[in-house]
Amino acid sequence: MRQDVWSKRTWEASPEELQARKDAAEAAKPTVNTPEQAKELERQALEKNPVTKLSHEQAEELEAKILGTNDKKDSVDTSSEVVARQLNEWESQNYSNDSEKGLLIMPDGTVKDFAGTDHHVTGKEDDIALMNGAVFTHNHPTDNTFSQNDIVTGLVKGNLKEMRAVTSTGDIHILRNNDASVIDRRKFAADYSQMRMKAENIANKKILRGEHIDKDEYVKGRLEKFMEEHANEYNLSYTKSHINEISIDKSIQSGILESNGNRINIGMQFFSKSIEDFATIILPKDEYAHVMSEIATNITEEQSTKRVIKKHIGDYIYTVENKGFGNYRVIGKDLIE
Numbered sequence: 001m002r003q004d005v006w007s008k009r010t011w012e013a014s015p016e017e018l019q020a021r022k023d024a025a026e027a028a029k030p031t032v033n034t035p036e037q038a039k040e041l042e043r044q045a046l047e048k049n050p051v052t053k054l055s056h057e058q059a060e061e062l063e064a065k066i067l068g069t070n071d072k073k074d075s076v077d078t079s080s081e082v083v084a085r086q087l088n089e090w091e092s093q094n095y096s097n098d099s100e101k102g103l104l105i106m107p108d109g110t111v112k113d114f115a116g117t118d119h120h121v122t123g124k125e126d127d128i129a130l131m132n133g134a135v136f137t138h139n140h141p142t143d144n145t146f147s148q149n150d151i152v153t154g155l156v157k158g159n160l161k162e163m164r165a166v167t168s169t170g171d172i173h174i175l176r177n178n179d180a181s182v183i184d185r186r187k188f189a190a191d192y193s194q195m196r197m198k199a200e201n202i203a204n205k206k207i208l209r210g211e212h213i214d215k216d217e218y219v220k221g222r223l224e225k226f227m228e229e230h231a232n233e234y235n236l237s238y239t240k241s242h243i244n245e246i247s248i249d250k251s252i253q254s255g256i257l258e259s260n261g262n263r264i265n266i267g268m269q270f271f272s273k274s275i276e277d278f279a280t281i282i283l284p285k286d287e288y289a290h291v292m293s294e295i296a297t298n299i300t301e302e303q304s305t306k307r308v309i310k311k312h313i314g315d316y317i318y319t320v321e322n323k324g325f326g327n328y329r330v331i332g333k334d335l336i337e
């Protein structure tokens, strides 16, 4: 069963998720009052709380109250190479998990694992408090972008510096918090939820009209576009990345790298490099032609799906990057002993 790291839920929206969406929708509801009603509401609101627009300081104070702390914590330096490496390693090893897992990197360097089976972990106040200024990554067993729970728990309540979701296809969705106030974050959660509902409605209508669309794919596309175009209006930024194809194997000491389960020995000098960093090996013209024709005629269906393939030809093992559509690049040549 697939579970969300935020709460116990199957692939269907949990009661918490539904409530989060409802709350967000409520908060974002357009006003349809008559001018008289609007005036009366305004009068009531002013009576209750004469401050209608919070200053930056007031927003911070409110935020501190919500978070139960007044200390403004440091945040993780997201440009740090150590952090990047930790994230890269975790994401490339966990993107294909069947259940959700997560990794939290805190400003003091402490790292905490979250497993989908610990379904209540992030719902606890203690865990939410740990998120302030931290970086959180987690995997989605689907290809979907951030859920409403991700946004509400991680961003609004948690005040993460950066939230990341790596999908089953290896896409990494990154939402960065550029000191957004709690007001900004709440507004974003409300608008994000609105956008999701709108997209779901449109997708449903399209399906009813007989259009062949993938609803999840459609909703994801709309949410991505919304984040790309509007995240900055909430002092957030959204980017998308992709896992490094080559992940560092546990037995790195032996110089063995693993690519999609295909073990290849290409030496220690490639440690933590991505495939693009591997130098092309220039072969003499005839040898090159021979290698290419051997690959073209003998490649197995399984190999054709791999990013890196290994081929025995004559006395050598050639390591080749498979760039797809019949494009190959030789990145290794080792004599068979």
Ligand SMILES: [Zn+2]
Pocket: 138, 139, 140, 146, 147, 150, 165
């Ligand atoms: Zn998520």
